Amino acid sequence: MTTTAVPPAQLDADRRRRLSSLFGYAAMVVVIVIIGLPLFWILVTSFKERGDIYVQPSIWWPSVFRPENYVDATSTVPFWTFLKNSLIITSVLAVVKFVLGVLSAYGLVFLRFPGKTIVFLVIIAALMVPNQITVISNYALVAQLGWRNTFQGIIVPLAGVAFGTFLMRNHFLSIPQEIIEAARMDAAGPVRLLFRVVLPLSGPTMVAFATITVVNEWNEYLWPFLMSDDSSVAPLPVGLTQLQNNDGVTNWGPVMAGTVLTMIPILIVFLALQRHMIKGLTSGAVKG
Structure with missing residues (x-):
């Protein structure tokens, strides 16, 4: 052998x-x-007592578990009001950004109009501008409109969709042109083409777009912090700052408990949709 x-x-x-x-x-x-x-x-x-938090050297496991930190986090501040505000702001912004992102990307890919290239370049330029640069001008405009400490004052300036338009446009460009041409030969107009052809082929990318939008808006802090004066419109990231004791030593147990409670809803959404999100983000990498 x-x-x-x-x-x-x-x-x-x-x-x-x-x-x-x-x-x-x-x-x-x-x-x-x-x-x-x-x-x-x-x-x-979030389960530590105050003594275990400030002990030196730090300990990784609490000597005594204190689940009461979660009770303190939800009772010391109007936690459930902050949660309701976060749900309102995130839901409205997610719907608005999703609709505007899909429609603007569809127009840039499948519709013909003068200046389309310039519009796309403006969108790319918007992606390169940090949000912090526009804070002062947006704050002045919102204050003049009398929208401070209102939901519209928080939502409207955050409704830009540069990233979503860019993401959806790249995906729409990856759809085979043969399918689009066949639909047009069957007398499919722009609306029918969008809802009967383009959107059914864009499920994973739309899930990715929606997931990223929800996560970003749920964690938004700077602009809601500037716009909210009290708990009536403040979302959870802003409300958690009220758990800190600025007059003395902060008890980080309730603060961390509130942080955990804030992360749980968005973590569930992300874990449930992560496969679709990864597939959606990579769907435009190969055309055809």
Whole structure:
């Protein structure tokens, strides 16, 4: 019985493949630790007593679990009012941004009008401008309109859809032109083309767009903080700051408990839709 010698080139290729896999797993472990360690610290601290939080050196596990921190987080401040405000702001902004993003991307890809390239360049330029730069001008405008401490004062300036338009446009460009032309030959108008052809082919990308939008708006802090004067319109990220004791030593247990409660809804949404989101973000990478 004879054995076939493995060529040296194949041995080198197998060795490189194993090393690549090893480095890939090592990098993944590092990323998981970097992301997961702060989340673990927040969760553990939410069950700590004040003495365990300020002890030196720091301890990773509480000596006594104190679930009462969650009661303090929801009773010390109007937590459920903040939650209601976050739901209102996030829901309205998600719907508005989704509708505007899809329609604007559809117009840029499938409709013909003068200046379409200029419009797209303006959208790209908007992606490069940090939101903090426009805070002063937006604040002055909202104050003149009398919208301070109102939901519209928080929602309207945040309703820009540059990222969503860019994402959906790239996906629409990846739809095979044969399908679009066949629909047009069947006398499909713009509205029918959108709802009967384009949107059914864009499910994963729309889920990705919606998920990213919900996560971003749920965690929005700076603009709602500037616009809200009391708990009537303040969302959860702003409301959590009221748990800090500025006159003395902050009891971080209730603060971390409120943070955990704030993360849970959006974490559930993200975990439920993460597969569709990844598929949607990569769907435009290969055209056709």
